[in-house]
Amino acid sequence: MQDKYQKLKQPPWLQNSHGESRRVGVELEISGLDLDALAGSVAQVLGLDVETKGRYERILKGDPDGDWLVELDFDLLKRLGREPRSSDSFGGQLEETSEDILAWAAESLVPHEVVSPPLPLTRLGEVEELITQLRERGAKGTSDRATNAFGMQFNPELPSLEPRLITACLKAFLCLYDWLYVRADINLTRRVTSYVDPFPANYVKKVIAADYWPDLSTLIDDYLTDNPTRNRALDMLPLFMFLDEERVRAGADDALIKARPTFHYRLPDCEIDMPGWGLYVSWNDWVEVERLAADEARLQRCCAAYLQYLNSPLKRLFSNWATAVENRWLDQ
Incomplete structure (x- = not known):
């Protein structure tokens, strides 16, 4: 190997x-x-x-x-x-x-x-x-004890602070979230503690819409309306605090938010005591998010397919989006 x-x-x-x-x-x-x-x-x-x-x-x-x-x-x-x-x-x-x-x-x-x-x-x-x-x-890591709600977190610096790139990365993350979640195999304790809650469905639909390319203030306001919390698998508050502290302070009452020009990826468990586990497992999955975001044509097609999936009860009943991502939407 x-x-x-x-x-x-x-x-x-x-x-x-x-x-x-x-x-x-x-x-x-x-x-x-x-x-x-x-x-x-x-x-x-x-x-x-x-x-x-x-x-x-x-x-x-x-x-x-x-x-x-x-x-x-x-x-x-x-x-x-x-x-x-x-x-x-x-x-x-x-x-x-x-x-x-x-x-x-x-x-x-x-x-x-x-x-x-x-x-x-x-x-x-x-x-x-x-x-x-x-x-x-x-x-020892997450699986050592039932009470170990332990995670590994990344803070990747953004390549650009332009709203369109930020929005593209957010769209890509939302599209790949089901696949990332399955891959991460989140420990039950971390799931029930709400540290890495998913984004609300209505917010997901809003962001992955084809015409959703807002300016920075709208992007931040929309986020704060539905996500005034650090407890998201991808916490955008540190980035938004860096870009507009006054706006974030007004919409999220949490003294622990730290301003920095990074994404704050909170999803992965920390399985440090498991042989073969390492940074590469979750880092490589994160790279798929960035690669999708960087390919706007593929991103737009993926968003359209995911929105169709979310709006179709039959598709949600008889198909699996994480499998669709694995088979079709990853970087080939």
Whole structure:
């Protein structure tokens, strides 16, 4: 079998709007290693230095593309962990005990997260090697426990911030969503927690319509009307926040939205402890989205076919769109 590092597909756009290599941020949610063991392992594999930021966060320095972060994915504990313990004996003991109880409870439910800086596409093979090394050191993923709603997330930088390209990518994602969902084989726990909810059907129909090529403000307003939440398989709010913060703040009340010129792809599980699993599995499926978006003629035909499918009860009853995507609409 060909080495999986060689299987990473190239997207159709290799440069950003400034003519520089596109970058991708990667986030891995895992268990099986405590915070310091995990941070030390990542640092050793990548040749980085570990710095402490509170009791639940570690910053890894020395990467020319930026800092890596290893943390407990629990905002309340992270905030508590940045504060010094109280010097008052009774108050300090009570505070320490409450925090320790919360941390103990979180251990079985909350993952540790490894967050990369935005990395050039050429460095994705290094992330594959990191995944292999963490697996060998005992990292566990989504399927290790029934309660592990752990994901792997991508943040691919956009090649252009033009509304037409953004709309094309959104159309392509919506057309391929059923296929992506089947491919991802989402863990039951993640499905019921609503972290990666599908887009509403009426919104899908609106966006894949042949004449839907809105300006930026309309694109954002339409999105916020039906999706004022981060809990979508493709979260567009970070991108829209980057492009128009005031508009997004007015339509989505969530302090955790972080502005960045990227898509935020949240669908895949993190099966880091499964032999053979790697970044390439879901990355290559994402590349199919971009390839469809980049081929406007194929995209328009696909949108028309999918809209016809959605509007036909008989087609939905007797056929399967994910199978149709596999057989007809992927890049050949």
